[in-house]
Amino acid sequence: MTEPGGAPATTARRRVPARQGSLREHNLALVLRHVLDAAGPAGDAPPPSRADVATATGLTRGAVSALVDLLIGARLVAELPPAATARAGRPAVPLVPASGTVVGLGAEVNVDYVGVRALDLAGRVLAHRETRGDYRRSDPARVLGVLAALVGEVRAALPAGARLAGMCLALPGLVDRGTGPLRLAPNLGWRDVDVVALLAGHPEVDGLAVRLANEANLAARAEARAGAAGQSFLYVSGEVGIGAAIVLDGEVFAGRHGWSGELGHTVVDQRGPRCTCGARGCLEQYAGKDALLRAAGRDVEEPVDVLLAAAGAGDERTARALRSAGDALGVALANFVNLVDVERVVLGGIYAPLAPWLTDAVVGQLRSRVLAAAWADARVGVAAGGEHAALDGAALVVLRAVADDPAAWLA
Amino acid sequence: MTEPGGAPATTARRRVPARQGSLREHNLALVLRHVLDAAGPAGDAPPPSRADVATATGLTRGAVSALVDLLIGARLVAELPPAATARAGRPAVPLVPASGTVVGLGAEVNVDYVGVRALDLAGRVLAHRETRGDYRRSDPARVLGVLAALVGEVRAALPAGARLAGMCLALPGLVDRGTGPLRLAPNLGWRDVDVVALLAGHPEVDGLAVRLANEANLAARAEARAGAAGQSFLYVSGEVGIGAAIVLDGEVFAGRHGWSGELGHTVVDQRGPRCTCGARGCLEQYAGKDALLRAAGRDVEEPVDVLLAAAGAGDERTARALRSAGDALGVALANFVNLVDVERVVLGGIYAPLAPWLTDAVVGQLRSRVLAAAWADARVGVAAGGEHAALDGAALVVLRAVADDPAAWLA
C-alpha cells in the first residue's frame, strides 16, 4: 500500500479486518525486511541465518523457517553456502536478498538528461542507460519517446528470468501522487502533461506499471537509504529550481497531493526581484543555479564546475555570491525547521559540491533563527546519494513495494 | 503506541512479529473505533448494531459478536435498548461508547488561565474546573500547585467506578514529546522546567500517567476531530505568540522532538524589527497579539475584543492593522503550503474571531504565492473547536490511547 513516489504521510491505521492471512503477510514482510536491511548499504553486518532472524524478530525458529522457505521459493531471498566459523555447533546458512530475480526500474527526465536504471533487491545495478541533452522547453512526446527507447534497452539487458516489478519516473516538478498527470515542470516547460498515457503508447513499456514522483522526493529516498535508518531530515535539491523533500523517520512525506517541497518559492524578501512564478523575492532568485551564476558574474549556461574552480582559486566575487546564496538558503531553511522540527538538513544537487562554501552561512542562519537551536542544533550535511540519487530512489520505490508485500510474489 | 501529544510522524511499520493475539487486538480496536466514530461529533448517524459493524468492517457477525462482548465486559461499549423500527426482522441492539466508565483528563496551563477537564469515551464532559489569572513570568511550582488542586477537584467530581486513563497537559511552548521536560515557554517565562516531576509531588495527581504536549498541537487535534475525518490542514493558533500544528490525514505531526509548528518565528522581513527570540522580522512582530494591538493604537494589555468592536465599527486604523497582519500571516503560510502541501489552513486562537478581517489578505497572499494554487487552492477556514480546544485535544489524546489499545483494558 505504499503510495507511489512515497509512503503516505501517515500510515493511517488501516480500516481492514485482520484475518489469519494478515498474520502471514505481516510476518513474511518482517522476515524479508530483516534480510534486506542486514544486507543494506551499511551492510558491514554478516548475512543473518534463520536463527538470527528468529531472535531478532521474536518469532520462533520454526516459524521463521517456514517463512524463509516461502521467500526462497518466491526468489526473493537466497541462501549462501555455510560460512566456516570457528564456533561450535551446526554452521548457519547465511540468507541474502536474491539478486537478479526481481527488479525495479528507476527513470528520470531532467533538464539536461534522460536516464533509466534497473536495480535488484540486493541493491545491484543490473543495467543503466542515459542520454544527455538539452530538454528545456522540450516536447513531452519526443522526450518520452527517448525515454521509452532507453527502457527497451534496459529491459533487453536484464538477466533471463528477471521479473520486472514496475517503474517509477522522476520528474522535476509538481506531480500528482502516483499516476496523476504532471502538473507543472517549469524548467522543462511542461504543464499538465499526462506522462503515463504518453508512455503507455510505446511498446517498450508494455505491461509495465508506471508511477511518477517528484525528483527531489526520490533523491531524498535514496539519501534516506544511504544514511542511518529512521532519521528525519530535509533534503534540498539545488538545480535551476530548488526542490526539497521532507523525510520523517525515514519515510518521505509527499503531502496531500504529492506536491510537497517547493522550497524554491519560499519568500526571502517580499520586495525582492520578480520570480518566474509571478511572486517577488523567491529563494530561487537568490540561490538557484542561474541566480548563483549571475551573481558570480558568469553566464547562465555555464556548468557549476566553474564556480567550484573559481571559489577554490580564491575568487572573491564568487565567494561573496556563494555566501549570500547561503544566507538566503539559511533563512528559508530556518523557517522550515521552526515549522517542521527535523534534525538535519542535507544539501544535494549542485549544493553538494558547493557545500564547503555554503554551509557556514546556512549554519549561521539556522543557529540564530531556529527557536530550538539551543537544545538541538539542526545539523547540515552533504548528500551522499551520488549523481544518480533520483534514479536510485525511483527504483527503490518500486522495490520497496515488493518488500512491503512479499505475499503478492509467492505465486 | 501513540506518541504522547501526537501520533508518531509516520507510523513506522512496527517491527514486531504478529501473533495470534495481535489479530484479536487489531480487530478489537477496529470494532471499538467503529462504534466510537459512529457516535463522533458528526454523530447524526444512529448507533450501529453488531450486524452493522460486521458489514462495515468486513468481519463476520460471529467474530464481531465475540469482540463486542469483550468490549462490553471491559465497559468500553454499552448496549442501548432496542429501538422500535418499522422494519421486518429482529430489531438491532444499538451499540454506543460507554459513558462515565473510562475517562481522559485534559489540562492546560496558559498565559491567562489554568484548566482541567474530564472527558469520557462518549465525548461527554464529566467535569471541568478552571482558574483565571495572569501567569506571565510565573513560578512553575506555584502554578502547577494550582493545577494539581484543580485535578483533585475534577477527580472528586467523577462518577463512581470511573477509571482514569491518564492525563495530558497542554503548554504554550516547546515540549519534548511525551514526558520530556518543557524546554521553553516564552510567554510564561518558563525554561527547562521538568513539569512532570513537579506535578508528581502533589497527592492529587498520584497514580496518574501525565504526558505533555504543545498547546497548538492539541487544539489542532480537537479541530481534526470536529471536522471531517482524515483531512490535512495547518492549524494556526494566534495568541501572544503564534503557534501552528500540522495535521496530515487526520494525524497531528509533532516533529522529531515534538517541537513542530513555531510559525511565529518565520521570517517575514529580514530587515524587520527585532523579536524576543533574537532574530529580526519574525511573523510574531507583525501578526502576534501584542503587535496587532500596538498597530491598532491600543494598549498591549487590552483584550482582543476591542479590535473586534473597532473593526466592526469601521475604524480605519484597526482595519489597516488587521489587513497588514493578514498579509504577513499570508506570506508565512504561503511558504508553508509550498513546502508541505496541505489542503486547508484553519485559523484558531484570536484569529478565529478576527477571521472576517484577516482572511481576504491571507487568501490573496496564498493565491499569488502558492505554486500549486492553480490546481488546488489552499482553503482558509475558521477553527470550530471552541474556547477549550486545547483542553479537549489533551483529553482526546488520552482517550485515543485507550481506543487504540482496548485489549489493555479487558482486565
Added chain:
DNA sequence: CGAGGTTTGTCTTGTGAACGAACTTATCGC
C-alpha cells in the same frame, strides 16, 4: 390469528498460522 418471510445474534465446526517442545543435523573441542 397464524404462516411465511426477514433480520439479528449465537453456536458449532473447520482451517490456517504461530508456538513450544522434541528431534535431527552438523561442527568443534578434547
Added chain:
DNA sequence: GCGATAAGTTCGTTCACAAGACAAACCTCG
C-alpha cells in the same frame, strides 16, 4: 570417538476467525 553446542526441522497444541446452520424476535399479509 564422544560430549557440547548451535542450526534447522517436525509434530502436536492453541488460538482466532470464516462459514454456515440455528434460534430468537419482529413484520406482513391472508
